[in-house]
Ligand SMILES: Nc1ncnc2c1ncn2[C@@H]1O[C@H](COP(=O)(O)OP(=O)(O)OP(=O)(O)O)[C@@H](O)[C@H]1O
């Protein structure tokens with residue numbers, strides 16, 4: 001019976017672990033002599049010769065970031081295995097280890113008594129977790145949430161602002177069951193407008209274990225104080241470039257199986273990632289500013305999507321940054337795009353202020369006119385509200 005799996009190339013430490021358990025704890029140690037960790041638990045556990053271990057010791061010598069990443073995946077896929085990180089302790093590492101589900105931090109030079117106590121504790125935790133373990137259901141058999149893509153042909157018209165506020169507003173309706181996904185993969189700024197410092201990003205979410213297991217994907221999301229989750233973009237545009245449309249489609253399907261609302265912020269135009277989002281969307285928020293090129297661009301976008309048969313049934317047309325000095329009226333916009341406008345968000349100083357502060361307007365109660373309009377947009381997704389079909393008489397949206 002092998003209860004301990006050790007990943008290290010430090011043979012001295014291996015001997016000390018052996019002597020800590022010898023004659024005192026049942027079971028034996030199997031060592032993988034490598035400090036280069038694999039991406040997934042499966043790749044590591046393939047090397048186990050007998051039954052699955054109860055306790056996995058990572059280090060000494062493994063890179064702490066790799067250990068934390070693998071531990072997060074073990075925490076979701078194999079909660080019945082206790083993970084111990086063997087490394088020099090420091091408060092930052094201890095906090096990150098706790099978040100990754102690591103059971104204990106063991107200093108490489110710890111004496112054998114302390115090692116034994118820790119290993120025993122880890123075995124007990126593993127046994128009690130093993131009793132409560134339930135395997136995951138396939139995605140296809142689970143109900144699907146509402147997937148809302150926010151798009152516009154032009155940049156800078158307020159997609160990120162609208163998407164972030166929509167997510168915060170929906171989070172009040174469905175706390176911890178709303179996620180915002182930043183699909184402006186190269187220059188996304190959802191993390192900035194929500195004031196988040198993500199530990200994991202889109203690249204982690206579409207590859208490796210996260211792509212195979214929705215609970216791992218969920219562990220890679222960032223949690224926001226307004227009870228919503230966020231999936232932010234990688235720091236480097238080059239890394240973001242490697243993400244394919246197929247990976248995005250699969251990830252959105254996974255999220256829709258887990259969340260009531262998936263709000264997607266997109267890059268301007270109809271790039272491959274945005275098309276993948278539109279394909280997955282149950283609802284699209286089409287956005288335009290109150291300027292002739294922007295409105296004409298929206299008309300073209302609607303035409304192209306109609307030709308591609310990608311216009312979803314639930315469309316929400318939003319005019320943002322509306323004011324009375326642009327020379328265009330809401331009626332002019334409707335005449336150009338040949339579609340009614342559903343929500344008009346006025347230009348307001350409170351919006352850039354909230355962007356710069358990293359707190360979307362709807363995060364706090366606000367009497368601002370833009371907040372009122374944004375709440376109106378959120379209300380369109382309230383399941384208790386029955387949406388009029390688009391053929392019904394449309395109540396004209398007005399600039400407040
Ligand atoms: N209703 C509004 N009134 C005033 N300013 C606004 C309004 N909506 C958005 N803004 C401001 O406009 C700027 C651009 O908004 P945002 O980043 O949301 O646009 P975007 O469409 O996501 O841009 P990009 O295409 O570059 O991603 C931000 O500084 C934001 O605060």
Ligand SMILES: [Mg+2]
Nearest residue numbers: 159160184189
């Ligand atoms: Mg944006």
